[in-house]
Amino acid sequence: MEITSTLFTAKAIYVGIIFAITLGVAAYSTYFERIIAAFMQDRVGPDRAGPFGILQPLADAVKMFMKEDFIPANSNKWLFIAGPCLSMLTALMTSAVVPFGDQLDLGDGIILDLQGIDVNIGILWVFGIVSLGVYGVLIGGWASNNKYSLIGAIRAASQNISYELAMGLSIIAILMLSGSLSTKSIVETQQNGHWNILYQPLGFVIFLVCAFAECNRTPFDLPECETELIGGYHTEYSSMKLGFYLFSEYINMFISGAVMATLYFGGYDYLFNDYVAQISWLGEYAYNVSALLGLVVLIVKALIFVFIFMWVRWTLPRFRYDQLMGLGWTGLIPLAMFNVVLTGASMLFTVNDGGSNWMTVGASWAGVIIMLVVTFAYSEMKYKKKKLATA
């Protein structure tokens, strides 16, 4: 009884902290997005609200709340309200299965997992919730009763469905390596520097591209392109309902960064974590310190991904719609299938011949290089023929 209630309290505190971190990161992402955009365009960005403008998110929030909360006359009122709520809800739910750290020893034999829930289908949970996230956009766009919103919503739906396929296929290779769907055991197989990025260079690139598309970020931000669709699915939205949509995008960015770190960059693993866990002057707390450092490391990894998201946004223009679909269906899905085959082949080295992990790593990189060379040679042949035909 006593242990259960303590564990319950500790878990509640942990969930609250993760919630606060996620929302805080999302709020400051808006600020850093503007700062990064400004820096990349040789400007200085917002610097008026507080020192270096760090109160800018607060000012933005006040502005959002002060705006008129407008609901179009011919819209479906309840769905119009449900859209942004659903977006926000699904964005926040994904973080439940991300293992933000190892375990904390709270004394009296109470062990707290630094993870919301350790379900054995963790990665499927992420995929399920992410696909539910489309409903937020779709319902919002439909309920607005506006053709631009509807086109944006349809684009969002078709884009997310198309890229979820390649994303799922790229995950299959990870599952083959770890032998489990649980995010916790995926991270545990990567401990001590055996990060999946070494085994899965191609899979990571596919997953990264798909993550951009799933988050509706440039170069795949067709659902909300201002120039064609005046804002897409959130054309009719104002005040905090619009704020929810924008906010959920930033939460998605942070969470997908955390998921990518979990799947490909060892999660909360960092160099010397065994060393930190055995520092003598920390005594019994050494293990806890190591676990908390792991939590910080995972958040830093996720933030690096958030930076890459923004970096790409302020570098690349938007894809054309047929290019988007072409890339997804004819580019990424065959590549992801090839990646599954390549992973299986490279795993044969360790399983059958008792070779070291490095042979698996070498085999997977060699496979990617061979694939590139063969495709290059093939396209060169085709390319020359085309040129001769036109000349």
Added chain:
Amino acid sequence: MKLSNKSKVLEQEEMTFAERIYLPAIVGGMATTLKHFFSKKVTIRYPEQKRYLGPVFRGHHILKRDEEGAERCTACGLCAVACPAEAISMVAEERKKGEENLYREEKYASVYEINMLRCIFCGLCEEACPKQAIYLQHDKMVPVFEDRSEVIFGKDKLVEKMDNRYLREGWK
């Protein structure tokens, strides 16, 4: 026959392999933006930092006094005639005995007003003035006004202060 031979026929070739997988171009573009990320910023944070405006900048108007401190303006009205925006108006008055140290000429402007919403800062008043009385200062902007009642600047705001004489760079 073409009018000029400047037009070029654009031949769109098929994309090469490197172009079709996008990634080399994306990495190149990201290198460019990262270079700019660390480069020197061009922004001037205006109210705190001010750009040097140059010796020929046309800013806030001033009605000059001469060396003894007498107002130079003789209310001839040439500036008002020259003004394309019709921003200047004045009332002339005759100088009385004992006012020689106040006004340089025998006639002076008892009222001299510039409507700052009309003024376009062209500097034609400065060119028209035969007495070198009105100038557009090169180093001072018109102070901010927030109400329509503050728009018309009278002599109290325009006449040069004796403790803060205006000197152009060429005059020193």
